[in-house]
Amino acid sequence: MNYKSNVLVAPSLLSADFSRLGEEVDAVQDAGADWLHLDVMDGNFVPNITIGPPVIAAIKRCAEVPLDVHLMIDRPERYVKDFQSAGADILSIHPEACVHLHRALVEIRDSGMKAGVALNPSTGICAIENVLAELDIVMVMTVNPGFGGQSFIPTMFPKIKAIRKMIDESGYDILLEVDGGVSPKNSSELTKAGVNVLVAGSAVFGTRSYKVSIDNIRNGRVM
Numbered sequence: 001m002n003y004k005s006n007v008l009v010a011p012s013l014l015s016a017d018f019s020r021l022g023e024e025v026d027a028v029q030d031a032g033a034d035w036l037h038l039d040v041m042d043g044n045f046v047p048n049i050t051i052g053p054p055v056i057a058a059i060k061r062c063a064e065v066p067l068d069v070h071l072m073i074d075r076p077e078r079y080v081k082d083f084q085s086a087g088a089d090i091l092s093i094h095p096e097a098c099v100h101l102h103r104a105l106v107e108i109r110d111s112g113m114k115a116g117v118a119l120n121p122s123t124g125i126c127a128i129e130n131v132l133a134e135l136d137i138v139m140v141m142t143v144n145p146g147f148g149g150q151s152f153i154p155t156m157f158p159k160i161k162a163i164r165k166m167i168d169e170s171g172y173d174i175l176l177e178v179d180g181g182v183s184p185k186n187s188s189e190l191t192k193a194g195v196n197v198l199v200a201g202s203a204v205f206g207t208r209s210y211k212v213s214i215d216n217i218r219n220g221r222v223m
């Protein structure tokens with residue numbers, strides 16, 4: 001897959017109807033989802049509890065696109081193998097939850113997955129500066145993690161641009177992903193700032209046509 005050819009849209013299943021998860025996965029894939037974004041929360045690192053490896057393994061059975069697993073859990077290094085076995089293709093962890101970030105990223109890659117770091121809104125970009133060689137994805141949180149349907153924090157734009165510059169100057173092949181409050185209203189500004197992957201939960205699953213919503217997010221068209 002050529003990750004860099006265009007803007008990728010990764011619908012977040014957190015806003016899907018969990019009683020019909022398989023159908024929701026099929027629907028969003030038919031609608032053009034490039035990745036499936038799966039939010040794992042432990043009730044400690046964030047004030048919410050969601051899904052774990054068994055549900056991810058079930059999603060994997062009907063997935064045709066890469067699983068982009070976002071771990072919002074304390075000490076995520078404890079579960080790298082479990083998520084790899086469950087079928088994660090990309091595993092993103094938070095530096096705020098992980099003391100030995102470098103070691104954890106190396107372990108993720110050694111397990112055959114792409115390695116990502118997700119930064120809370122308050123976390124500075126220096127958190128990734130010494131691990132760029134170990135990274136495939138940098139994910140900028142544009143809400144405080146824990147819930148879908150929150151408002152995009154516009155003051156994250158300078159941070160997104162600074163990370164874009166950092167990646168470009170590094171010469172490494174790293175994708176820039178944004179998660180939280182993404183919609184057709186802000187997606188064109190995000191892609192202009194150099195974002196490669198747009199995560200969107202409520203702006204896809206909260207609408208009638210997943211295809212129209214994904215297309216509008218990708219193309220930055222406001223209806």
Ligand code: DX5
Nearest residue numbers: 012145146148149181201202
């Ligand atoms: C928030 C999650 C997001 C969330 C995005 O903690 O990491 O992936 O599902 O949902 P929206 O797009 O509704 O903000």
Ligand code: ZN
Nearest residue numbers: 012039070179
């Ligand atoms: Zn997420």
